[in-house]
Amino acid sequence: xxxxxxxxxxxxxxxxxxxxxxxxxxxFHFKMLIVKLNGILxxxxxxxxxxxxxxxxxxxxHLVSGG
Amino acid sequence: xxxxxNITSHLSVKKAGVAGAGGLGSNVAAALVRSGVGHLxxxxxDTVTESNLNRQFFFEDQVGRPKVEALRExxxxxxxxADVEARSCKITTRNAAxxxxxxxxxxxxxxxxxxxxxxxxxxxxxxxxxxLIMGSGIAGYGSPETLRVQRSGNLYICGDxxxxxxxxxxxxxxxxxMVAMMQANLALELLLKK
Numbered sequence: 572x573x574x575x576x577x578x579x580x581x582x583x584x585x586x587x588x589x590x591x592x593x594x595x596x597x598x599f600h601f602k603m604l605i606v607k608l609n610g611i612l613x614x615x616x617x618x619x620x621x622x623x624x625x626x627x628x629x630x631x632x633h634l635v636s637g638g
Numbered sequence: 639x640x641x642x643x644n645i646t647s648h649l650s651v652k653k654a655g656v657a658g659a660g661g662l663g664s665n666v667a668a669a670l671v672r673s674g675v676g677h678l679x680x681x682x683x684d685t686v687t688e689s690n691l692n693r694q695f696f697f698e699d700q701v702g703r704p705k706v707e708a709l710r711e712x713x714x715x716x717x718x719x720a721d722v723e724a725r726s727c728k729i730t731t732r733n734a735a736x737x738x739x740x741x742x743x744x745x746x747x748x749x750x751x752x753x754x755x756x757x758x759x760x761x762x763x764x765x766x767x768x769x770l771i772m773g774s775g776i777a778g779y780g781s782p783e784t785l786r787v788q789r790s791g792n793l794y795i796c797g798d799x800x801x802x803x804x805x806x807x808x809x810x811x812x813x814x815x816m817v818a819m820m821q822a823n824l825a826l827e828l829l830l831k832k
Contacts, residue, residue, distance in 0.1 A: 577788060601801060603751040605758055610791050612762050630790040633799040634751040634758070635775040637809055638662045 572625035586625070590618040593629065603634040645830065646674030652829045653677035655741035657729055657757060659705040660684070661814040662773045662821065663747030664695035664712075669822035671713045671720045675829065678713070681725040681737050682706050693811040734760060738768075743825050746772040747818075758793065767792060769828045775799040776817045778807040785816055787824065796820040 573582045576597065583596070590606060590613060593599075606613045607630040613621050623629055639647070654675050656663045659682035667680055682705045686696045690705075700708040706724035713722050725737060729748070734757070738744050744761065748754050754772060761770045775797035784798040797817045 603755050605755065605793075607790055607793070612759060630788075630793075632772075632788060632790065632793070632795050633774060633801070634754045634772075635777075635797070635799060635801050636749060636751045636754075636804070637776050637814075638658050638660050638747045638749045638754075638773055 572623075572627075574623055574626070575628040577630055587622045590621045590623060590629070593623060594618070594631065597631075599631050599633070601633045605632040605634065606630070607632075648830055649674040649826070650676035652743075653679065653741045654825055654829070655738035655744040656680040656747055657738070657744065658682050658747035658749065659694075659709050660690070660747060660749060661693040661809055662776070662818045663745065664705070664709050665693075665815050665818035666745050666747060666822045666825070667709060667713055667722075668695050668716065669819060670825060671716050671722070673822070673826055674717075675720075675825075677721045677723075679723045679725065679737055679741060680706050680709060681727055681729050681733075683726060683728040693809055693814045729757065731756075731760060735764060739765070741768070743769045743771065743828050745821050745825060746770060747821075762793065769794065769825075771796065771821045771824050771828075773797050773817050773821055775801075776814045777802045777804070777809050778813060779810050782813075782816065785813070785820065787820060794821075794824050796824065 609628050654670050656667050659680050684705050686700045696708050704726040706726050710722045710724040769792045771794045774795050788795040
C-alpha cells in the first residue's frame with residue numbers, strides 16, 4: 572500500500588497495517604503524539620486496532636515541551 | 639489604497655487567540671499587533687520572572703507582574719488602538735470556549751507537552767474548522783534549517799518537533815522567536831485568505 576504519511580508518500584509491502592505497527596516501523600516512539608487518520612483524531616487506545624489502507628492520509632505530530 | 643493599507647484594513651477586523659504568554663505567545667502577539675490584527679485574546683496564569691527576559695517580550699521593570707497585564711501594556715505601546723483582552727487565568731476545558739470561541743485563528747503557545755496535547759485535542763473536537771497554530775520543538779541554538787511547518791488540515795505545527803533535555807538544551811531567544819514568527823506568519827496567511 573501507498574499512504575501519505577506526514578505529507579509524504581510512503582510505500583509499505585503490506586496491504587494494511589495498524590497505526591501502532593506503522594509507528595514501530597517508522598520509529599515514532601515519543602510520548603506525546605497527536606495522530607490523525609484521514610483528518611480524524613485517533614485516540615491512543617485505538618492505535619493498535621485502527622488499520623491504515625492504500626490511499627489513506629496519516630498525520631503523526633510530536634508535541635515537545637517549551638513555549 | 640496601497641497594498642499595506644489593504645492588508646492592515648483586512649486584519650483590523652480579525653481576532654486572534656493566543657493561549658499562553660511566554661516565549662512563543664508574547665512574541666507572536668507583538669508581531670500580530672505590529673501587522674495590524676485588530677483584536678487579540680491572550681490567556682496565561684503566570685507572572686514575569688527574570689529568567690523569562692532572555693526570550694520573552696517583557697522588560698526588567700515588569701518582573702513580578704502577571705504576564706498578560708505586562709504584555710497588554712507592551713502591545714498598547716506598539717498600537718494604542720489595538721483591542722487586547724488580557725485574561726490572567728489557567729486555560730481549562732471550562733473556559734476555553736469562552737476565551738477562544740470567537741477567534742478567527744488560535745495560536746497555541748503553552749509550555750508543557752501535556753498541556754499542548756489536551757488543548758489541541760480539545761480544539762480539534764470542539765472547533766474543528768478553526769485554524770490552530772501550534773509550536774513544538776524550539777529549544778537550543780543553531781540549526782535553523784530544522785525548523786519547519788507541518789500542515790494537517792486546520793492544524794499547523796511550527797518547530798522541529800525534537801525532544802531535548804531541558805537542562806542541557808535551554809530555551810534561547812533566536813529559535814524561540816523564529817518559531818513564534820513562523821506562527822505569526824502563518825496566522826497572517828490564514829487571516830488574509832478568508
